[in-house]
Amino acid sequence: MKFTTFLEQVEQFEVPDRKDPSKTVVVNRYVLDPKAEPTAVIFGKFNPWTGPNGHGRLITTAKKNGLKKLAIASPEKTDKDLFTREQKDELIDRATNITPLIVKTSIPIRMFTDLLSQGVERPVLIIGEDREKDFSKFFIPYSKNNSRVTDMSDKNFGKGEYVVSPRNQTSATSVRKALLDGDDSKFLELTGYDQETLDLMKDMLRKNGHEI
DSSP: OOHHHHHHTEEEEEEEOSSOTTSEEEEEEEOOOTTSOOEEEEEOOOTTOOOTTTTHHHHHHHHHTTOOEEEEEEESOOSSOSSOHHHHHHHHHHHHSOOOEEESOOOHHHHHHHHHHTTOSSEEEEEEGGGHHHHTTTEEEOOTTOGGGTOTTSTTTTOEEEEEEOOOSOOHHHHHHHHHTTOHHHHHHHHOOOHHHHHHHHHHHHHTTOOO
């Protein structure tokens, strides 16, 4: 989907003013195509992608919910990263065969618009339990035939959707610590990676000036 097509699918609607329900305000809402196949979106800084036992479980959650199309999204710039943007993309592509989309912001509602503009027709974010509180302010739980996102009379019309993935014990913090401490066995246990991937990540870190 091209950006111009995305703009053509944004329409203006009158909705009650939150401050004064007796009045209405005009808002822009994205008109979702009810026939469009939903796309599971996994979003994060991926510093690094934490392997089959970490971020990979989000993919498993997507598949269990019948989501066949998959996209991975990452913010354009992040601070204090161990890996460069190119290195992150290489590691993600190696693990998933998917080249990540780059979004300009991690603010949920703006990220949703950014994904739409890049051709993701019906984004369904796969999030951890710790993120549900933030995302539920702007998104609604996913369901395959979710009339709430296509019914123009529904207050949730045009909103994005999300699926909550069960909590897992493989955090990016623990993975980074094992990697930087040279604790290979712990790293492999946490991530489910093979030795070849571990060696590749070590080489990347050395190039970035880290002593491994």
